[in-house]
Amino acid sequence: KARGVTVSYQGVPAVREVGLDLHGGQVTALMGRNGSGKSSLLWALQGSGPRTSGTVEVTPAADGKAPGDPHTMAPALARRAVGLVPQTPSDLLYLESVRQELAQADRESAVAGPGAGTARALLDRLAPGIDGATHPRDLSEGQKLALVLAIQLSAAPRVLLLDEPTRGLDYRAKTELIRIVGTLAGEGRAVVIATHDVEFVARAADRVVVMAQGDVVADGPTRDVIVASPVFAPQTAKILAPLPFLTVDQVTSALDRLATGPAGPGSGADA
Ligand SMILES: Nc1ncnc2c1ncn2[C@@H]1O[C@H](COP(=O)(O)OP(=O)(O)O)[C@@H](O)[C@H]1O
Numbered sequence: 001k002a003r004g005v006t007v008s009y010q011g012v013p014a015v016r017e018v019g020l021d022l023h024g025g026q027v028t029a030l031m032g033r034n035g036s037g038k039s040s041l042l043w044a045l046q047g048s049g050p051r052t053s054g055t056v057e058v059t060p061a062a063d064g065k066a067p068g069d070p071h072t073m074a075p076a077l078a079r080r081a082v083g084l085v086p087q088t089p090s091d092l093l094y095l096e097s098v099r100q101e102l103a104q105a106d107r108e109s110a111v112a113g114p115g116a117g118t119a120r121a122l123l124d125r126l127a128p129g130i131d132g133a134t135h136p137r138d139l140s141e142g143q144k145l146a147l148v149l150a151i152q153l154s155a156a157p158r159v160l161l162l163d164e165p166t167r168g169l170d171y172r173a174k175t176e177l178i179r180i181v182g183t184l185a186g187e188g189r190a191v192v193i194a195t196h197d198v199e200f201v202a203r204a205a206d207r208v209v210v211m212a213q214g215d216v217v218a219d220g221p222t223r224d225v226i227v228a229s230p231v232f233a234p235q236t237a238k239i240l241a242p243l244p245f246l247t248v249d250q251v252t253s254a255l256d257r258l259a260t261g262p263a264g265p266g267s268g269a270d271a
């Protein structure tokens with residue numbers, strides 16, 4: 001729960017009095033032009049970035065602990081409250097091998113307490129088969145993302161923030177990321193993804209928050225927000241407007257329903 005969050009650099013505001021409630025189980029896309037304040041907001045929510053004013057409150061876990069401000073929590077608790085995968089995931093990788101990074105994450109998560117998984121098991125779920133001896137710099141973009149995600153997830157954070165994670169990912173890796181994000185939301189975590197990738201948003205997000213010059217200028221269900229904007233509308237929506245379809249999958253299932261006859265479930269408005 002963020003209230004009145006402002007981030008200024010040398011007196012120039014990059015985020016202006018943003019209020020935002022994030023909910024467990026919900027995937028939120030954070031959109032907006034370069035420089036609109038997305039990264040600054042994410043780092044302020046996570047607690048290690050600067051916050052000039054305002055409040056941030058996170059309920060750390062379902063263990064009865066009182067909500068707290070990740071900026072002032074003990075590091076181990078903060079890791080369980082909010083995880084952030086930065087725009088350049090390798091910024092968080094500083095050891096000599098994948099194995100060392102995973103072991104380090106497990107040590108930190110052991111401090112973080114129960115509920116934490118092992119980082120290796122998480123990595124194998126995200127990107128199976130990476131040799132532990134590999135130097136992190138030799139991983140593909142998708143593998144680096146998976147490694148940093150595994151490190152963050154090993155603390156089982158309630159809120160997971162991803163800063164432009166689809167950069168450098170091919171279609172297959174994006175589809176995998178969509179599956180992972182869906183799983184995290186299914187576990188009751190709040191997920192926020194800063195991205196310019198409208199096709200990814202159409203497939204992955206429940207909700208879209210749009211920033212412009214530090215302000216939140218739109219916030220609502222994905223369909224309402226991205227179809228309302230010619231800049232954000234995915235190709236499928238542009239081609240089929242005014243029909244209410246965002247993704248090829250939605251069109252396919254509507255056509256399947258048509259094929260099974262007008263009395264089939266879900267026919268009617270969509271058909
Ligand atoms: N460390 C910093 N020092 C000074 N200005 C910054 C810093 N980080 C970001 N800014 C400025 O803050 C504004 C918002 O940037 P940012 O949060 O990175 O936006 P986005 O992630 O949407 O591209 C931009 O004008 C940017 O130049």
Ligand SMILES: [Mg+2]
Pocket residue numbers: 038039040087163
């Ligand atoms: Mg950014």
